[in-house]
């Protein structure tokens with residue numbers, strides 16, 4: 289919206305909670321320019337049909353990978369399907385730099401424009417200029433009429449990431465197998481021990497060709513349950529287990545102000561928003577801590 293585009297929403301799939309590819313084409317008009325699949329909670333979107341639709345209608349694809357670092361779809365990492373992808377490395381995310389993010393693209397021009405945009409729209413996007421590294425000299429220095437280091441060619445932003453964030457990020461990457469592995473192990477443990485709750489709770493599940501990266505552990509209270517999501521989350525919170533709402537989007541006050549009362553037009557998203565929540569499966573959590581979540585859910589259900 290900041291770029292002057294108008295978002296058009298597509299309802300989600302009731303199992304993966306991601307954009308439902310079967311509902312994309314009915315939303316495409318002659319004004320449509322691109323598709324933004326969001327890989328939610330660590331689960332990749334169904335990329336084959338999404339890419340086919342984009343190709344058919346000549347649309348670009350921008351993947352939102354903020355919640356799904358290192359997740360794969362049919363053996364290919366998310367963030368490598370579309371024209372460009374964005375990853376968040378804000379502190380709540382699996383690989384973090386404290387604050388910041390990463391863009392991936394195979395398009396050299398888009399990479400150059402992105403580098404320029406994060407640094408006030410400057411002309412030179414060489415490594416030396418972007419990092420303002422005083423120990424190195426830009427190869428173009430004093431060779432152009434206006435010093436390219438201080439020449440602005442587009443309206444940009446101040447979105448650079450600093451060395452401190454870079455250092456944290458490199459360290460996180462070195463530990464990525466431990467981070468991602470522990471999260472998957474923790475999620476598998478929760479799923480295994482909560483198997484007996486599946487008549488009332490929908491646990492996360494992924495097809496064989498998808499590797500989920502479990503930024504969190506989403507649960508949805510099924511229609512068959514004789515209790516509300518609030519009753520369960522309040523019980524968990526009262527036992528010192530933090531829960532968070534899953535997908536409040538279409539009913540955000542600012543969206544209501546801009547788009548009106550549209551949540552009811554997206555019944556699956558509405559169902560998840562009103563019945564879903566998530567608990568943690570952080571790589572630092574111990575089996576003992578996971579057991580507290582499992583035992584407390586069982587205690588609630590047997591009350």
Ligand SMILES: Cc1ncc(COP(=O)(O)O)c(C=O)c1O
Pocket residue numbers: 326328352354355375376377378388389
């Ligand atoms: C799916 C998704 N997209 C985008 C963002 C925004 O990321 P950032 O705060 O790094 O801009 C988040 C943050 O939680 C997210 O979960």
